[in-house]
Amino acid sequence: MSEQKIVLQAEHLGIHFGGLKAVDDFNLELCEGELVGLIGPNGAGKTTVFNMLTGVYEPTEGKEYLLGSCLNGKKVYQIVAAGIARTFQNIRLFREMTVLENVMAAFTKDIKYGMGRTLARSGGFWQEEESAYTRAMELLSLFGLQDKKAELATNLPYGQQRKLEIARALATDMKVLLLDEPAAGMNPTETAELLDCINLIRQKFHVSILLIEHDMSLVMKICERIIVLDYGCTIASGTPAEIAGNKRVIAAYLGEEDEEEGSVC
Amino acid sequence: MMKLKKDSQKGTLLNFVGIAVLFAALLVFQQSSFASPYMRGILIQCCYVIIMVTSLNIPNGFMGQFSLGHVGFMAVGAYTSALVTKALVQVGVPYTGLPGYAMFLVAVLVGALMAGLFGLMVSVPALRLRGDYLAIITLGFGEIIRVIIQNIPIAGGKGLAEGQAGQPLIGIKNFSNMYVIVGLTIACVALMYAFVRSKYGRAIKAIRDDEIASEAAGINTTYYKVLAFTVSAFFAGVAGAIFAHRGLGTLQTSDFTFVKSTEYVLMVVLGGMGSLTGSIISAVVLSILPEVLRAFAQYRMLIYAFLLVLMMLFRPIGLCGTWEFSLLDTLRGIRGHKPKKPQAPAGVKREEVSEDV
Ligand SMILES: Nc1ncnc2c1ncn2[C@@H]1O[C@H](COP(=O)(O)OP(=O)(O)O)[C@@H](O)[C@H]1O
Ligand SMILES: [Mg+2]
Numbered sequence: 041m042s043e044q045k046i047v048l049q050a051e052h053l054g055i056h057f058g059g060l061k062a063v064d065d066f067n068l069e070l071c072e073g074e075l076v077g078l079i080g081p082n083g084a085g086k087t088t089v090f091n092m093l094t095g096v097y098e099p100t101e102g103k104e105y106l107l108g109s110c111l112n113g114k115k116v117y118q119i120v121a122a123g124i125a126r127t128f129q130n131i132r133l134f135r136e137m138t139v140l141e142n143v144m145a146a147f148t149k150d151i152k153y154g155m156g157r158t159l160a161r162s163g164g165f166w167q168e169e170e171s172a173y174t175r176a177m178e179l180l181s182l183f184g185l186q187d188k189k190a191e192l193a194t195n196l197p198y199g200q201q202r203k204l205e206i207a208r209a210l211a212t213d214m215k216v217l218l219l220d221e222p223a224a225g226m227n228p229t230e231t232a233e234l235l236d237c238i239n240l241i242r243q244k245f246h247v248s249i250l251l252i253e254h255d256m257s258l259v260m261k262i263c264e265r266i267i268v269l270d271y272g273c274t275i276a277s278g279t280p281a282e283i284a285g286n287k288r289v290i291a292a293y294l295g296e297e298d299e300e301e302g303s304v305c
Numbered sequence: 306m307m308k309l310k311k312d313s314q315k316g317t318l319l320n321f322v323g324i325a326v327l328f329a330a331l332l333v334f335q336q337s338s339f340a341s342p343y344m345r346g347i348l349i350q351c352c353y354v355i356i357m358v359t360s361l362n363i364p365n366g367f368m369g370q371f372s373l374g375h376v377g378f379m380a381v382g383a384y385t386s387a388l389v390t391k392a393l394v395q396v397g398v399p400y401t402g403l404p405g406y407a408m409f410l411v412a413v414l415v416g417a418l419m420a421g422l423f424g425l426m427v428s429v430p431a432l433r434l435r436g437d438y439l440a441i442i443t444l445g446f447g448e449i450i451r452v453i454i455q456n457i458p459i460a461g462g463k464g465l466a467e468g469q470a471g472q473p474l475i476g477i478k479n480f481s482n483m484y485v486i487v488g489l490t491i492a493c494v495a496l497m498y499a500f501v502r503s504k505y506g507r508a509i510k511a512i513r514d515d516e517i518a519s520e521a522a523g524i525n526t527t528y529y530k531v532l533a534f535t536v537s538a539f540f541a542g543v544a545g546a547i548f549a550h551r552g553l554g555t556l557q558t559s560d561f562t563f564v565k566s567t568e569y570v571l572m573v574v575l576g577g578m579g580s581l582t583g584s585i586i587s588a589v590v591l592s593i594l595p596e597v598l599r600a601f602a603q604y605r606m607l608i609y610a611f612l613l614v615l616m617m618l619f620r621p622i623g624l625c626g627t628w629e630f631s632l633l634d635t636l637r638g639i640r641g642h643k644p645k646k647p648q649a650p651a652g653v654k655r656e657e658v659s660e661d662v
Binding site: 115120136144155161169209 | 308309310313317499500503504505507508510513514515517518519520521522523524525526579658659661
């Protein structure tokens with residue numbers, strides 16, 4: 041692993057909301073093609089890490105680099121353009137738009153025609169639309185959604201909404217994909233499908249993935265490395281085997297999960 | 306390959322046929338005994354109201370950013386274009402026949418550009434806000450524009466020093482040729498349709514549905530919001546220019562109070578937020594209805610309010626929802642093809658999307 045190129049790097053990232061230190065000294069080196077898991081109890085700061093990496097929150101400390109260039113201070117859409125895409129813990133689709141439009145909306149930044157060609161419907165307008173359409177359909181087929189293209193996103197079943205959200209993220213042509221609890225609320229069949237999905241993405245795209253997930257068996261199965269957060273601090277990081285045997289992790293996370301069984305997630 | 310383009314070209318061709326039929330009907334109307342100045346007046350009113358409502362649908366319906374100051378931009382377009390034609394007439398440009406209509410179109414363009422400029426200036430600060438706050442700030446801007454116009458001497462005002470409400474701007478030439486105005490209206494609607502059926506339309510609808518997700522999909526939301534608002538103001542300027550030259554010869558700021566804005570908003574909501582077709586229908590119906598119901602004119606706002614309540618109870622998405630009329634689809638439907646997009650209208654009002662990430 042060590043000889044591989046580092047794609048995404050976070051150095052001492054930290055943020056506090058008023059008095060609350062939500063994340064402290066978060067470090068990450070995500071290599072090309074790697075899949076790293078980010079786990080920890082509820083409220084540990086996992087989503088907050090994503091929000092800092094994607095520019096939703098401006099970190100109060102630390103630096104973030106994508107392929108060596110600093111992303112601090114950039115706006116969300118600029119960071120997307122640089123190559124980091126994400127999904128959300130609570131699915132965020134364009135609900136009143138069709139499945140096809142959801143994906144095509146993510147091509148907005150790549151479509152070159154301007155206002156003149158739009159209004160005149162000339163000079164490559166249709167070529168651009170056609171190629172966007174074709175690429176969108178390719179992505180949808182990858183997730184078995186091609187027949188649902190004219191459906192409104194809000195009318196899809198839950199599992200397919202998750203897939204659509206991932207398809208939309210992929211449409212931004214990213215280098216790094218951040219998935220925030222993609223299996224949350226899924227039944228075992230849907231989770232298995234999601235797993236196939238993630239494997240497929242890794243084969244098809246040269247993408248590095250950072251995955252937040254509560255389903256420990258899924259994390260242990262597919263992640264190459266795992267980072268464990270608790271109260272905003274990184275308490276462990278290593279291979280799944282190392283994490284499974286780590287005392288602090290068991291105390292902070294696995295132990296707590298037993299107590300919390302049945303409570304809100 | 307290129308199915309999208311072919312479909313669109315077929316549609317365009319058909320639409321040209323449709324427009325030709327419309328103009329033929331107009332010709333018949335012009336010759337008939339119906340064509341009193343009164344009827345022509347209603348037709349022209351329908352035209353500028355259509356442009357107002359469709360253009361307001363862009364920020365309010367397609368983008369979900371509630372603007373309440375749309376007549377402000379109409380006023381800018383009206384006064385600017387009126388001053389342009391007045392100035393041109395004064396320097397001796399002929400205002401009848403073909404040169405007259407060229408002059409009118411120039412004035413429309415200048416008025417629209419000026420309105421667009423105001424849209425740009427207003428939207429940059431206003432679109433930092435959302436929801437009720439945006440509604441209030443746009444309402445405020447609309448009123449500010451009106452009051453400023455009221456005080457500009459060249460627009461009939463007495464100047465700020467006098468501290469009085471302005472006089473009407475008088476001596477505006479009549480450019481109410483039906484063909485020109487109907488043609489202009491069709492052009493405006495076609496351009497707006499082209500705008501919403503493009504990456505721009507997708508971006509602004511994405512912003513409506515979920516602003517945070519739009520950013521995460523790489524959309525520069527600030528840019529597209531300002532752009533959509535500016536485009537909308539531009540077309541309100543066109544409507545204003547038509548309004549100014551509709552033949553009464555005068556303009557007064559009381560034509561542009563925020564009550565008018567509210568009426569246009571109401572038409573957008575009744576027609577369907579996100580349907581240009583719906584906007585056109587409600588614009589026409591609600592322009593003609595008060596004339597038909599002249600006897601009940603004083604109850605007009607009451608009737609509007611009642612309609613709105615009924616609509617909210619039984620069909621909260623408005624008359625057309627987000628459906629658009631298409632001649633091509635209609636003909637295909639008649640010939641037994643299944644419609645291309647069997648879109649189930651969403652049953653309920655749009656849900657609020659949470660702000661938490
Ligand atoms: N915008 C915010 N303002 C204040 N506190 C926040 C904000 N965002 C997150 N937090 C706090 O940061 C902590 C970590 O939250 P989060 O990252 O969502 O946890 P999780 O690991 O479950 O994803 C929580 O205590 C949460 O209340
Ligand atoms: Mg979370």
